[in-house]
Amino acid sequence: RHWLAFVTAEYVAATGDVGVLDVATPFIEAPELEPGAEDAYVHPAVSEKAATVYEHCVAALELAFDTGVHGLPLIGGGDWNDGMNRVGHEGLGESVWLAWFLDVTLRAFAPLCELKGEHDRAERYREHAARLVSAADESGWDGGWYRRAYFDDGTPLGTKDAEECRIDAIAQAWAVISGQGDPARAALALEAVEEKLVRMEDGLVALLSPPFDRMPHDPGYIKGYVPGVRENGGQYTHAAIWVALAHLLRGDGDEALSLIDLINPVNHALDGDGVARYKVEPYVVAADVYAVSPHVGRGGWTWYTGSASWFYRVAVQYLLGLRLVAADGRRHFTVDPCIPKTWPGFEMVYRDGETAYRITVENPRGVNRGVAWIELDGAVLDELLVPLETDRAEHHVKVMLLGG
Numbered sequence: 001r002h003w004l005a006f007v008t009a010e011y012v013a014a015t016g017d018v019g020v021l022d023v024a025t026p027f028i029e030a031p032e033l034e035p036g037a038e039d040a041y042v043h044p045a046v047s048e049k050a051a052t053v054y055e056h057c058v059a060a061l062e063l064a065f066d067t068g069v070h071g072l073p074l075i076g077g078g079d080w081n082d083g084m085n086r087v088g089h090e091g092l093g094e095s096v097w098l099a100w101f102l103d104v105t106l107r108a109f110a111p112l113c114e115l116k117g118e119h120d121r122a123e124r125y126r127e128h129a130a131r132l133v134s135a136a137d138e139s140g141w142d143g144g145w146y147r148r149a150y151f152d153d154g155t156p157l158g159t160k161d162a163e164e165c166r167i168d169a170i171a172q173a174w175a176v177i178s179g180q181g182d183p184a185r186a187a188l189a190l191e192a193v194e195e196k197l198v199r200m201e202d203g204l205v206a207l208l209s210p211p212f213d214r215m216p217h218d219p220g221y222i223k224g225y226v227p228g229v230r231e232n233g234g235q236y237t238h239a240a241i242w243v244a245l246a247h248l249l250r251g252d253g254d255e256a257l258s259l260i261d262l263i264n265p266v267n268h269a270l271d272g273d274g275v276a277r278y279k280v281e282p283y284v285v286a287a288d289v290y291a292v293s294p295h296v297g298r299g300g301w302t303w304y305t306g307s308a309s310w311f312y313r314v315a316v317q318y319l320l321g322l323r324l325v326a327a328d329g330r331r332h333f334t335v336d337p338c339i340p341k342t343w344p345g346f347e348m349v350y351r352d353g354e355t356a357y358r359i360t361v362e363n364p365r366g367v368n369r370g371v372a373w374i375e376l377d378g379a380v381l382d383e384l385l386v387p388l389e390t391d392r393a394e395h396h397v398k399v400m401l402l403g404g
Helices: 003-015 018-022 053-065 096-115 119-139 169-178 183-196 237-249 253-263 272-278 307-319
Strands: 024-029 045-052 322-327 330-335 345-352 355-362 371-376 394-401
Touching: 003 018, 003 053, 003 096, 003 322, 018 053, 018 096, 024 053, 045 053, 053 096, 053 119, 096 119, 096 169, 169 183, 169 237, 183 237, 237 253, 237 307, 253 307, 307 322, 330 355, 330 371
Parallel strands: 355 394
Antiparallel strands: 024 045, 322 330, 345 355, 371 394
C-alpha cells in the first residue's frame, strides 16, 4: 500500500506533473477477513467512494505510524515479502526493511504535502522517518548486518545466531538506498550480502540464507517452498536488483555491473549447457532463479514480475545515469553515471517526442562517477541539467566524467 506514495512522489519529481495529485479515483471494497483467516479469494467491487491520488497516498502513509515495541513498523500479514505472512499476524511483529523503505517514502512525499499546503503533515512525515531510521539502527543491527524483522513474540528474524534465515538481502540493500542510517554499518551490511548471498559460480544472488526448513517459528507460506526455491533462499530477482542499486548508490560501478551481468537473462543462456540449466526464455527477466541442487540456476516465473522494470530502471537511471528532472517549472534530464572504471565511455540516444539527444559520455581518467560538466550543442551548461525542447531537432550532449 505504501508503494503508491513512493511511485507518486518519484513521478512528480521527474515530470513536474502535480496535476496527477488531484485525479479522483475510487477505492475498492471487499469483506473483512473472518477471525483467524489469513486470506480470502474474492472479487473486490469498485466502491462508490472516491478520493484524489494525493488522498489515497496520505491514507496509505498514515498506516506507517503504527509501530511495535522496538519502534519499527508493524509487518502485519507481510511487507514486501508477502510470503512472511505469519511473522506478525497477531499484530505485534515488526519489519526492519519496512523502516528503511518508509524512511525513503516519507521523505520523498513530504514535498508533495508542502505543495498541497500541508506543511505540518510534511514535517510530521520527516520526523517520523527520522524516528524509523533511529529504530532500525538501534534495534535492527545484529553486529554484522541488519536483522529482517521481529516475530509477534519478539524473537528476531535474520540474526547470526539463527539456523535459518540468518541474513536477508533487502534489509541490507535498503539500509544503503535510504542513505540515512549509520554509513559504516550500511557498508558492512552490503559486504555481508556479497559474502553470504552472492553466488557468482551459480549465477545468482540469493534472497536469504540459509532457507527456511525446520525452525519452530513459522514465518508464513514462504516456508512451504522447497528450500532454495523462489523466496525461500533462491534468487528473487526484484531484491537482487536492489543489491546492485545499493552498490551504484555507494559509487561502486564495477561491483554493480558484475551483479547486473549476473542477473541479465541473456547471460544465463550463452551456450547449450546454460540453456539446459536455465530452461526459460533468455530474453525475459525471470522473477526467480533456483539455488538448490539439482535445479541450481533454473529460472522461474517469466512474464510475471516487476523485476523487469526495476532492471531497466537501475541500468538506465543509475548505471548509465539518465534521469528526468523537473526544475524551475520545466522538464530537464541529467546524466550522472556510475560505471566500471574500465569503461572509456559510452553513447546513447534519448528521444523525447520528436526531439532527439545524442549523448556521449567520456571517462578519460577511468573513474566510477563524478560529472565535471555537461555540454549541449557545443556550449557548456551552467548546471548539470539539459532542458528538454520540443523543436523536433537533433541535439548533441557531451558528458565529462573526471571523478571527485
